[in-house]
Amino acid sequence: MNRSPQSIAAYELLYIVGIIAISFSAIFVRWSDADVAVIAMYRLYLTNLIMLPLVFKYRAELFRLSARQWRLLAFSAIMLALHFLLWMASLRLTTVASSTVILTLEPVIVMLGSYLLFRTRTNRMMLWGVGITLIGSIVIGSGDFTLSREALLGDVLSLLGAAAVAFHVLIGKQVRKDMNAFTYNFWIFALAATALAFYNIARGNSFTGYSPKEWGIFLLLAIVPTLFGHYLFNWLLKHMSAAAVSMSVLGEPVIASLLAWVLLKEALTGYQLAAGALVLFGVWLFIRHGKE
Incomplete structure (x- = not known):
């Protein structure tokens, strides 16, 4: 697919913009005292609420989906809900740096899945990009990894969350081939939020009684990392490879760790900051040489 330099830029x-936006997610989750399943549910439902004014414009496609599209949407939504549930839970058990750095395994899973399922080709420079970013990301989180039971559980939850979102991206790439970004995002967010609502009912979590501060955090999560993060990445799935879009998670540990340092007082060392620059270089390298 030939693209002009302007469109590529x-x-x-x-x-x-998407990388910066999703990096705020961990900070907002840390600021909230609500159950992580409640946070994730309202994050997505509020996103749908913000999108409602455009429903009339896209009504034709919104309600004319095939059975196959509904099945794929449902599976992709469940994977997204599972990702939020697992990853947000990991933030309650380990540091922002440790949790986000483990998510850097997502593009590796996506790249492997793309090859096995769709025979997507990967060039040498893309592999170099992945390798550089993984090394840098591991260095960022190395100072926060511990052998404590809680931290190890948090690491496992983050890893499972990475696998879930990788499946979400792979399925989304197929669905987005014949579906516009608004329709895909609207139903993905609605279905994922509903799956989380059933989970909250099963757990006996309250749907009401939250303070204005909590509702403010829910709204910030809907606007910043969801609309300017996940929505944007889902839109980019039609213009970039699934592996390239998933690489966005590799920039997250850099910015999220810096935000955690400033806002949560989680210390960073000099070599971790240097590793952040390495991660950003790897992301740039992968994007530059990534092809459909």
């Missing part, structure tokens, strides 16, 4: 700029 625009996609890369939007990609950077």
Whole structure:
């Protein structure tokens, strides 16, 4: 697919905006005292609420989906809900740096899945990009890894969350081939939120009684990392490879760790900061050489 330098630059700029936006997710979750399943549910339902004014414009496609599309949407939504549930839970058990750095395994899973399922080709420079970013990300989180039972459980939950979102991206790539971004995102968020609602009912979690501060955090999660993060990445799935979009998670440990340092007082060392620059270089390398 031939693209003009202007369009490539625009996609890369939007990609950077998305990385910055999703990096705030861990901070907002840490600020909240609500159950992680409640946080994730309201994050997605509020996103749908913000999207409602555009429903009329896209009504034709929204309600004319095939049975196959509904099945794929449902499975993708469940994977997204599972990702939020597992990853947010990990933030209650380990540091922001440790939790986000483990998510860097997502593009590796996506790249492997793309090859096994769709025979997607990967060039040498893309592999170099993945390798560089993984090394940098591991260095960022190395100072926070511990052998405590809680931290290890948090690491496992983050790893499982990475696998879930990798499946979400792979399925989304197929669904987005014949579906616009609004329709895909609207139903993905609605279905994932509903799956989380059933989970909350089963757990006996309250749907009401939250303070204005909590509702403010729910709304920030809906606007910043969801609309300017996940929605944007889902839109980019039609213009970039699934592996390239998933690489966005590799920039997250850098920015999230810096935010945690400033806002949560989680210390960073000099070599971790240097590793952050390495991660960003690897992300840039992968994007530059990534092909459909």
